[in-house]
Amino acid sequence: MDAEAAAVRMTAWVRGRVQQVGFRWWTRSRALEIGLRGYASNLGDGRVQVVAQGSREQCEQLLALLRHGDTPGRVDGVTELWGKADTDYDGFAIR
Template sequence: MKPAPFGHWMPDHGGHMQGHDGLRPVRATIWVRGRVQEVGFRWWTRARALEIGLTGYTANLGDGRVQVVAEGLHGECERLLAALRGPDTPGEVTGVTEIWSATGDGYDGFVIR
């Protein structure tokens, strides 16, 4: 983690956004490609996120991808990413892309949109 002046956020060496103390929540915006719609993928993702303790949402996109926005500690978001890339996801995941940022206004729970 790289500290940033005046409490701003900066990418670490892996390109991940981190607060200066590593204990601030982060937001991971994730896009999942493959056969991931109409297979229970959003429900499964929500269940994993709630088990981990994340807030946010998951939604189908018009191009067949699923978007996941998760907020929590960096390590917790990484756990969700590992699950999304793992062998137990419903359907067939062919790719996962994420970007990291500071949290926004926050979410109440983790919902399916």
Template sequence: MGERSESVRLTAWVRGRVQGVGFRWWTRSRALEIGLTGAATNLDDGRVEVVAEGSRTDCERLLEHLRGGGTPGRVDSVIERWSPPGGSFDGFVER
């Protein structure tokens, strides 16, 4: 177990052609399959912000999906930030 199973919050900012292509729906589906809670939100600058909470290992799996090339649209870059979980999410939502 150890730190890999501790709860964390992943915030990922995804840049590319990721709005209006089903990206948030796809991200929500992956997150729910993994068992994460959180949200995927369109930002005004064209990026999508993905916030996910769960074990570090599960959040890293979602990050691999975001960077993996199988996403809708086109991902140019993903910037990530790790922090303690806020516990404010119930399920995984598109915003």
């Protein structure tokens, strides 16, 4: 497997009005369409944390949708952190 196709892990923290508006379910649907594994969860400070694993290209697709897609609620900003895929997630979960 070449480096471009190697699995990566993207963790994104989404700020804005993203809780209680269906944002995690929307994110799950987009992630599954792209072919990613991971989860989306609400954080106590009002953000949503999205952990996605797949190819760099797939993760960048989801990141672009989180930033500029027709999301539920309102996204004020997204911060992401990249790393090596280290967990074998089963599908894409809502936590």
